[in-house]
Amino acid sequence: MAVFNQVDFDNHEQVVFCSDKESGLKAIIAVHSTKLGPAVGGCRLWNYASDEDAVTDVLRLSKGMTYKNAVARLPFGGGKSVIIGDAKTIKSEALFRAFGKQLERLGGSYYSAEDVNITTGDVMMMHKETNYVMGLEGKSGNPSPFTALGTFLGIKAAYQHKHGHQNLEGVKVAVQGLGAVAYDLCKHLHNAGAELFVTDINEESVARVVNAFNATAVGIDEIYDLDVDVYAPCALGATVNDNTIARLKASIIAGCANNQLAESRHGEILREKGVLYAPDYVINAGGIINVYYETKEEGYSAEAATKHVEGIYDTLIEIFQRSDVEQVSTHVVANELAEEIIANGL
Structure with missing residues (x-):
């Protein structure tokens, strides 16, 4: 190899x-x-x-982490x-x-x-063997709630750009994968009035979300065929591919999974179909942003981390607008932005 x-x-x-x-x-x-x-x-x-x-x-x-950290304006x-x-x-x-x-x-x-x-x-x-780890207990701790918050705000940004408002009352969201981040995301969406359709290979995870947020459980493969407004991939990558794009009815793809596009060309296919894609490493940067704040000399601040995470909304709006102007897919614009920052510094 x-x-x-x-x-x-x-x-x-x-x-x-x-x-x-x-x-x-x-x-x-x-x-x-x-x-x-x-x-x-x-x-x-x-x-x-x-x-x-x-x-x-x-x-x-x-x-993806190089680009994620750059677009999040982190010195990593x-x-x-x-x-x-x-x-x-x-x-x-x-x-x-x-x-x-x-x-x-x-x-x-x-x-x-x-x-x-x-x-x-x-x-x-x-x-116990190294100091070269982050996200430590007693410091920034579990990053999942911050990743979930950034993803939720990213969905709102996408809805704002697509529909001119960010009211998610009655909006149908298909959430694929129900780990720690997705659970918190479902909580945010439920509190905002969204209607949830959920799936996961773990039946206990599905039952937990169904019971907590009045979600509708669907099959692993069925999730791609639902008539929903938003598809939120929150499991492993490459779920946006030739097979699924032909089946997806959602006008927005925005979730916390990494590497959602199976290939770069799928981003352009989505744009041509009128589907707004929130680039994964931009929308899911909340966790690494939170981790960064444990490195600050003045000590970790959840308030400062949260304020930084809230900036994901504005970054995505900028990417969506540039995509419209340049007539290229959102993931290409995100890559351009990352490369500009890497070349020129923070």
């Missing part, structure tokens, strides 16, 4: 393969860029079908890590401490944090 020949390899500064026999650790760390600062991005634990799939994921996610570069395995069986203190030792060896070029199947408690176990 030649990493340099991978389609998603984009002049990454480092790609590190890590293993530890005793704990069973098999991990990959990708540092895409440190131009704006140390690379920062979460660690994902996933039972990938192949090592090649894991490499593809970590390369795409790390580049982009990086990401993945641990390969079944979260239900592989988790242990030894595993996370072994991973912490690997982070320590990088000497601060990359800081990790929580992500899919990784909790703040897991990060605290890494922290």
Whole structure:
């Protein structure tokens, strides 16, 4: 497997393969860029079908973090890590401490944090071996509520741009994936009067949201065929693809999942169909914004973090307006904005 020949390899500064026999650790760390600062991005634990799939994921996610941190105006570069395995069986203190030792060896070029199947408690176990972690308990803590807030405000921004108002009363939203972020997002949407249609591979997660927010449960595949206003992908990536675009009826795609477009060309297809897409790494930046505020000399401030997250609304409005003027898809405009910031500095 030649990493340099991978389609998603984009002049990454480092790609590190890590293993530890005793704990069973098999991990990959990708540092895409440190131009704006140390690379920062979460660690994902996933039972990938192949090592090649894991490499593809970590390369795409790390580049996404470079752009996400830039557009969020954070003094961070982009990086990401993945641990390969079944979260239900592989988790242990030894595993996370072994991973912490690997982070320590990088000497601060990359800081990790929580992500899919990784909790703040897991990060605290890494922290026993390294200081190169963020999102610590007792500091900024769980970033999920901030990611959810940014995603909710992003949906409002999209609705404002598309319909001239941001009143979500009676608006039908299909939420795919019901993890911690999506649960909080559903709470915001429910409180705003939206009608929710939800799905997840975990039946308990579905039942929880149905009971709490009067949502309607639908099948995993059925979610793409619903006659709704907003499709909110909040699970894994690439759910916006040739197959699903032909089926989706929503006029807005706005959710917290990473890498929602299977390929870049799908963003342009959405624009041609009149579907407004909120670029994923812009709308879901609330968590990393919150994490940043634990690095401030004056100490962590949830109020300051929240105010920064609220800026996601304005950033998306700017992207939507530029997309209209330039007649290019929103994800291209977001990439242009990120590259301008990386080139010129914060």
